[in-house]
Amino acid sequence: MPLNQIERNGPWDLLVAGGGNAALCAAIAARRAGRSVLIVEAAPKFYRGGNTRHTRNMRCAHDHATDTLTGPYTEEEFLDDLLRVTGGNTDEALSRHMIAESKSMLDWIQEQGVRFQPSLGGTLSLGRTNSFFLGGGRSMLNSLYATAERLGVEVVYDAEVVALDIEGRTFRAATVRHDGADIRVEAAAFVAACGGFEANIEWLKEGWGEKADNFLIRGTPYNRGTVTRMLIDAGMQQIGDPTQCHAVAIDARAPKFDGGIITRLDCVVFGVVMNRDCERFYDEGEDIWPKRYAIWGRLIANQPGQIAYVVFDAPNIKRFMPSLFPPVEAPTLRELAEKLELDPRKFEATVTEFNDAVVGGFPFDHTEPDGNRTEGLPVGKSNWAQKIETPPYYAYPVRPGITFTYLGVKIDQQARILMNDGNGTPSDNMFAAGEIMAGNVLGQGYAAGIGMTIGAVFGRIAGQEAARHGA
Template identity: 75%
Template sequence: MSDRFNGYDILVIGGGNAALCAAISARRGGASVLVVEAAPKFYRGGNTRHTRNMRCAHDSATETLSGPYYEDEFFEDLWRVTGGNTDEKLARMMIAESKDMLNWIVEQGVRFQPSLGGTLSLGRTNSFFLGGGRAMLNALYRTAQNLGVDVVYDAEVVGLDIADGRFKAATIRHDGREHVATAKAVVAASGGFEANIDWLKEGWGDIADNFLIRGTPYNRGTVLKMLIDRGVKQIGDPTQCHAVAIDARAPKYDGGIITRLDCVVFGIVVNKHAERFYDEGEDVWPKRYAIWGRLVAAQPDQIAYIIFDARSLELFMPSLYPPIRAGTIAELADKLDLPAARLEETLSQFNAAVQPGTFDHATLDDCRTEGLSPPKSHWARRIETAPFYAYPVRPGITFTYLGVRVNEQSRMLMADGTPSRNMFAAGEIMAGNVLGQGYAAGIGMTIGSVFGRIAGREAAAEVRTGTPKPAIAMEIA
């Protein structure tokens, strides 16, 4: 047994937003805390490195938000994207708690930038981190370490000792050796299993081989599987996840947000047979972009193509890779290895169905098709101005929703529904409590921050019942 991993009140497993919020909250509650991160220091933070913003309720405009976003509207948005597949009690609690997160997270050193306009349509609802996710993450690490939280990198949890619903110890692989770490409480914030292709295939079948993983390759679900195997109640569907359409040229892992494509609403999307398969203008992008990964996954060979023309080229945020360009539709089809005659026919049918309207990329405008299946409900403009462009896209998995069941204290529930005394969870590993399906931009960070803060607070309170400690309220350096 190594002293390096022992003598702490609370063990936090994971190194992203949820883990750091839990660690800071627990330390401010008077507990000693050790964070173990499976990744090397450079790659610390899981998917938080690739985030840009978080969605929180607020009652008025601020310096960084253009207007109010009330709790009821937040819940209505969540209810709509999940199709009601959410724990309403937990969801409403999370939304209520999110109102204070914008202040609390700033108190931990995170800075926000002024609100954004344009096609993202998030200036009122979402706060964007100044410097992006990595800057936000670095601020949390800086605060945690100033408070006295200890962090060990390249430290993978490979074993859990749980008896009668109570955590006793974890086995941690570090520096080529295995160490046993005891603690009075544990917070699991180690992400989902999206980087475990074999596990994805259990739900999706062989098509998962064609999926790209947008985030960290370290989220393999090791801790999640051990928790479920040791009697923690699971929640969620193994096929439900945050999945968007990303550039098919992206790397298998860790391509991040710069491989995402925000241009679906400005054109049409066709499969390998040059056929449309869904309404590209169904809703504003933040509420509907996360359905496209699943839609593309259902297409032959899990590949699709976004087709648009010169008028739309500069209306959206560019991605890492340039679009494929051609002077004619036939030439574009040849470059994409699509049947040219069928693509020309699909474009012709679409153009003929477009109705007159006033195009406005920032609102649900009146530009639509008529007599076309599937329709395009908004932002429908004829695609006829050369040059023509295309992006090839595949399903990009961000994180999975199968996870552990928790209550309002972020305590894990055992298989019989009994809350664990000393096991807590936050972030993607328990996101399925709120996200049964679907996604709204920025809500993953909300889940991580809110439940991380609660988990740390409750874990510290649990520890204090046995060994009271004074709360820590020190200034941020």
């Protein structure tokens, strides 16, 4: 139904900007509390859901094994993992609150129709910590949309928020562009759950410079940060570094936008990574993959031309989840280098130097640090070091794949957006959830599944608090 027809039912108790996990959790929570809710989603219906469409799992604390998880994952262990990957660059009180709230999320989100499958094995090593959605992120989204619509939440697609009417600390209305018309939508409360600005290359350049032209955007092209910019310009408190983001190594042959999970590569720990000058530049075996996969996008972003190559040999080809594209293959290292358009002499020398430095001889186990390492190299490999000596040889070209950005708005434990007034005064009726406030938890770094935790937990909180505001 067109927005101008739906708007006749207004003013609304709650207007939600966005259509992904965080937005839906907010809408469902508020609707279950008896509030009228309108979701405006900038994307067409087919592309609804933002980056949630490409997710697979969610990380939640739990005290015991379940049907889909192999053991307990305590709040303290979750916090330790978060502090490790962020280097302590997090609002610890807010993060503790999120982790505590995550314990009930596994049951709550299943009550909204979402189903889980047993956790995947392979390089992911997440069987104890992360719950995997049955059917993936799109299936999870479809379940949440079905529940929201059954409860009476109204949803309008191709509906972009282009202006906000904010008086001091109070939201009054949003101007929403739909079917070529700008329509004023009034509401008693507003939840911003419309993603980061990763699809806005010009904004990325403000932090990264011209390097950003070579970034690939893993998710939706609709996350351009327009609401984020409007909120900050209207006096909301900003948080986060414009260069910090969830950035992984993805296949360099992936499309510019929306390549999703199938372009990500999990083979780094099985070989070596070198830049276009055939130089290794970081420890491929620093820690288990779920705690380090999200550093590789930033590492590659700082290499010449923002490109690198993951090189491995025949025994490892079946040890990881393949990408959408097949690896480059050759019977010799020299021929592999030529196919990659790299200097064959330098390429062979780097692999030979690595092979000569491998020590350990322990049983290979990619699920735990195994002590197989190198010695004497300028850039060592701490674990999972194996000689690359068995043909055929393989390589994947990789570029930075940006999932979402961390610069956004600051919130409190009630998901209220805080004002930039020197005191951090909470806004009266504005809330945020998901990527737009992820920088409160993720000052830097990432661990698998935390993005969905942030969205679900603070989405539910935002919806509940917005419902109380309208009571």
